[in-house]
Amino acid sequence: MSHGIFSSFSSEELQSVIDNRLFRGMLDAMPVGVAVLEYSTNTRNEVTRFTYTFANKTAEHMAKAQLKGNHLFLNDDALLFNSMAELVETGNREEFVYHYQKDPEKWIHYSISRFASGVLLTYQNVTERKKTNLVLQHRKQLMDDAQAISHTGSFEWDFVENKIHWSDELYRIFGLKPQSEPITGDLFLSLVHPEDAARVAKKHDTYRKIPGVEEIQYKLKLRDGSVRHVTSRFQSFRGKSGKVTHLIGLLHDVTEKRVKSDEARNLAYELEMQSKGKEKREATLEDYKRIIQNSQSAIVSIDRKGSIISWNPAAEKLYGYSASDAIGRQIANLIVPERDRAATAEVFNKLFAGEEVPDFEAVKKCRGDREIDVLVNLVPQKDVNGKVTGVVITSKDITEIKKAKDSLRETYDELDLKNKIFTSAEVTAKIGTWTWNRNTGETICSDNMLRLFGLEPGEIEPSFEAIENLIHPDDRESLCNSVLNLIELRRQPEAVEYRLTRKDGEERIFSNRASATKNSEGHDILIGITEDITRRKQSERELVRIKDALAKKATDKYHTLFNSIAQGFCILEMIRDESGNPIDYRFLEVNGAFEKLTGIIDAVGKTISEFGHDPESRWLELCTSVVRSQKPMQLEQKTEAPTYAWFEIDAMPIEKNKVAFLLNDVTERRRSKENLALLAEISQDLVQMDDIGETLVTVSGKIARHFHAAVAAFSEIDEAA
The missing domain is CATH 3.30.450.20 (PAS domain)
Structure with a gap:
C-alpha cells in the first residue's frame, strides 16, 4: 500500500x-x-x-x-x-x-x-524467502566444493538462446580461469583434441535434434599444450514446442585414472614381453619391482585360479592386509564381498577367454569387513602362445570421489526442487528476476518476468534495449537514470515505478528494485526484482478516492461547525526570522464570529502586521508560549479604543508553529464587575465626604476614567420643574 x-x-x-x-x-x-x-x-x-x-x-x-x-x-x-x-x-x-x-x-x-x-x-x-536464499547459497557452495574434489564440472547448453553455461570447475578442467570468458560452441571445440573434435561435434549435433542420453570419452588439448582425458555424460530435452531446447551434463577429468591405468598396462606389457623373451626396453627385474613398490595405486597379480601372486605396499595400505597375509589366498575370498563374487567370477572368465574388459567401479572389502569404492583396471598376462595366464589388477580408492558425486547429484536434485519452488514463488508473488552485465550487455530474465511482460519464454532475446523498448516512452528516461545512478553513483537500491504496454495493448504498472555489484572480472552487474503492482496501484487510486471523499465529508462537517459557533475561532501560524525568533503570525483559518468580534476582515493568508497591528503584542507572546510549551493556555485581554472590549482567550497547540485560538466576548461580564466596583468606590467616597465640592471633583474624575471620557460633570435636576 x-x-x-x-x-x-x-x-x-x-x-x-x-x-x-x-x-x-x-x-x-x-x-x-x-x-x-x-x-x-x-x-x-x-x-x-x-x-x-x-x-x-x-x-x-x-x-x-x-x-x-x-x-x-x-x-x-x-x-x-x-x-x-x-x-x-x-x-x-x-x-x-x-x-x-x-x-x-x-x-x-x-x-x-x-x-x-x-x-x-x-x-x-519473509523467513521462508530468506531461508530459501541461504539454502540455495549453501547448496551452491557445496556443489562447487564437490565438483572441485571430484574434478567434475557441469554444463548447460540452451539451444534456443544459443548460450552455454559452465561451472567454475569445468573452466579449470579446460585450463581456463573460472567465468573469465563466455563459452561458445566454437571455443569448446577448439579445446577438444584434434583427433576427437569431429567425433565430439557429431555427437552434440545428433542430440541437438533428438532427446536422449549419451556418454563419450575424449581428449582435450589445452592452450598450454597439455592433454587431458575426460568422460562426458549428457542428456538433451524437448521443450513445449516438441523440439530439443537444451542439454545438460557432467564432465569428469579422468586423466589421473588414465595415467594409472596406462602404468599398469605398460607394466603388464613389459612382463609379457619378458616372458616371451622379447625385451622392448633396457630394464631389469628390479626396475619392475621398484615401479610396483612405489606406485600409489594398489597393484595385485593373480593366476588363472584366482590365487594372489603379488601384493604391493599400496595394496597393503588400501586393504589392510600385509603381503604375507595376502599372497597365496583367493582374491575373491579376501577382498570381494560375498554378494559380488559371482559377478566378479564372470568378469575374470571374460578376461581369461580373451575378451577386453573396460575399467569399472566396484565395492571391495578391507580388513575388518569395511567396504570402500574403488576404480578397477584389469590387464591380462599372456604366455608365448597368447594364452591368458594371469591378471594384473590395479585399483584406486574413489570412496571420497563417490561421496562427492552422490552429494553433487543430491545437490542438483535439491537445487532443481528449490528452483521449482522459487519459480512458483515468483508466479505467486507476481515478480520476476533479472541480471544485466553492463560491460558485455548480457541480460538474463526469469521466465516469469517475461510472462509478466506478456511474452512467452524464448519469444525475444533478452537485452537492455529490448526491455527498454517495451517501457512506456514517458517512463524510459527515469528508469534508465535510476539504473545509471545505481552503477555510477553507487546509490542505495530504491524502487522505481514504470508503465509497460503489452503486445495485446494492455498497460501494466511495474516496480523495479535493483542493486549493483562487480563480478570477478570487474564487470558492473545489476541484479534486480521486477514486481507487477498494477492491482496495488488500482487499490491505491481507490484509497485516494475514498480518502478524498472522507476528507471532503469531514471538511464539510468541520466548516459547518466552525462557522456556526458564537465564539470567534482562528488558527495562526508563527513566522520566524533566520535565527528562529518569532516576528509575526499569519492567519490560516478564521470564522465569521472572529471577524465580527475583532473587526479583522478577510484575514486568511495575511499577517497581523498587514492590518497595522503591532506584532509585538500580547497575542504573539501568547502564541510563542503555547508553541514552546505545547500546552494550552488561557487569559483575558482588553482591546484598545474604540471598542475597549474584553475577550476570554483559549490558546491550543495543534501542530509545530501552529496555534488555535477560541475568543469568547466577556465584555458585559467585565463591565458589570467594573461598574459594581466603581459604585462601591464612589459610595465609599460619599460616605467619607467632608467637602462636597472636592468630593464631586474626585467622583467625576473616576467616572470619566471608567467610561474613557475626557470629563464628567454633575447637574442638578429640578424635579418640580
Whole structure:
C-alpha cells in the first residue's frame, strides 16, 4: 500500500479513514501487517514511547497479541524503536529486513513512513524467502566444493538462446580461469583434441535434434599444450514446442585414472614381453619391482585360479592386509564381498577367454569387513602362445570421489526442487528476476518476468534495449537514470515505478528494485526484482478516492461547525526570522464570529502586521508560549479604543508553529464587575465626604476614567420643574 497517502493526515483524520468499514475490511484482508502508532515526547522533544492506535488482523496474528493500546518502548525492540524515532525526526521513509528479536529464526521486512502525528508501520514475514536464499547459497557452495574434489564440472547448453553455461570447475578442467570468458560452441571445440573434435561435434549435433542420453570419452588439448582425458555424460530435452531446447551434463577429468591405468598396462606389457623373451626396453627385474613398490595405486597379480601372486605396499595400505597375509589366498575370498563374487567370477572368465574388459567401479572389502569404492583396471598376462595366464589388477580408492558425486547429484536434485519452488514463488508473488552485465550487455530474465511482460519464454532475446523498448516512452528516461545512478553513483537500491504496454495493448504498472555489484572480472552487474503492482496501484487510486471523499465529508462537517459557533475561532501560524525568533503570525483559518468580534476582515493568508497591528503584542507572546510549551493556555485581554472590549482567550497547540485560538466576548461580564466596583468606590467616597465640592471633583474624575471620557460633570435636576 502507498505510504504517501496518509503523510498529511492528522490522527483524527487517519482514524476516520481506518474506521470506514470498507477500508477496514481491505486492511484486515491484506497479507502484510499494518499498524498505526502515535508517539510521545519529553521536554527535549525526544521520543519516549510509541502507542499502537490501530493494527490489522495480520499484524496481531504475527505478534500473537492484541496490539491496539499497547506501548512500545526502547527496551522492547531497540532497532524498531530507533528506526521509528529517527523517522519522526527526519521524515525519511525507512525500510529494512532483520532477525525478529523474539525469534532468531524469523526474518521480518519492515517499512515505516510518517504521517502528521505518528508513523505507519507495515511488515511482512519473509523467513521462508530468506531461508530459501541461504539454502540455495549453501547448496551452491557445496556443489562447487564437490565438483572441485571430484574434478567434475557441469554444463548447460540452451539451444534456443544459443548460450552455454559452465561451472567454475569445468573452466579449470579446460585450463581456463573460472567465468573469465563466455563459452561458445566454437571455443569448446577448439579445446577438444584434434583427433576427437569431429567425433565430439557429431555427437552434440545428433542430440541437438533428438532427446536422449549419451556418454563419450575424449581428449582435450589445452592452450598450454597439455592433454587431458575426460568422460562426458549428457542428456538433451524437448521443450513445449516438441523440439530439443537444451542439454545438460557432467564432465569428469579422468586423466589421473588414465595415467594409472596406462602404468599398469605398460607394466603388464613389459612382463609379457619378458616372458616371451622379447625385451622392448633396457630394464631389469628390479626396475619392475621398484615401479610396483612405489606406485600409489594398489597393484595385485593373480593366476588363472584366482590365487594372489603379488601384493604391493599400496595394496597393503588400501586393504589392510600385509603381503604375507595376502599372497597365496583367493582374491575373491579376501577382498570381494560375498554378494559380488559371482559377478566378479564372470568378469575374470571374460578376461581369461580373451575378451577386453573396460575399467569399472566396484565395492571391495578391507580388513575388518569395511567396504570402500574403488576404480578397477584389469590387464591380462599372456604366455608365448597368447594364452591368458594371469591378471594384473590395479585399483584406486574413489570412496571420497563417490561421496562427492552422490552429494553433487543430491545437490542438483535439491537445487532443481528449490528452483521449482522459487519459480512458483515468483508466479505467486507476481515478480520476476533479472541480471544485466553492463560491460558485455548480457541480460538474463526469469521466465516469469517475461510472462509478466506478456511474452512467452524464448519469444525475444533478452537485452537492455529490448526491455527498454517495451517501457512506456514517458517512463524510459527515469528508469534508465535510476539504473545509471545505481552503477555510477553507487546509490542505495530504491524502487522505481514504470508503465509497460503489452503486445495485446494492455498497460501494466511495474516496480523495479535493483542493486549493483562487480563480478570477478570487474564487470558492473545489476541484479534486480521486477514486481507487477498494477492491482496495488488500482487499490491505491481507490484509497485516494475514498480518502478524498472522507476528507471532503469531514471538511464539510468541520466548516459547518466552525462557522456556526458564537465564539470567534482562528488558527495562526508563527513566522520566524533566520535565527528562529518569532516576528509575526499569519492567519490560516478564521470564522465569521472572529471577524465580527475583532473587526479583522478577510484575514486568511495575511499577517497581523498587514492590518497595522503591532506584532509585538500580547497575542504573539501568547502564541510563542503555547508553541514552546505545547500546552494550552488561557487569559483575558482588553482591546484598545474604540471598542475597549474584553475577550476570554483559549490558546491550543495543534501542530509545530501552529496555534488555535477560541475568543469568547466577556465584555458585559467585565463591565458589570467594573461598574459594581466603581459604585462601591464612589459610595465609599460619599460616605467619607467632608467637602462636597472636592468630593464631586474626585467622583467625576473616576467616572470619566471608567467610561474613557475626557470629563464628567454633575447637574442638578429640578424635579418640580
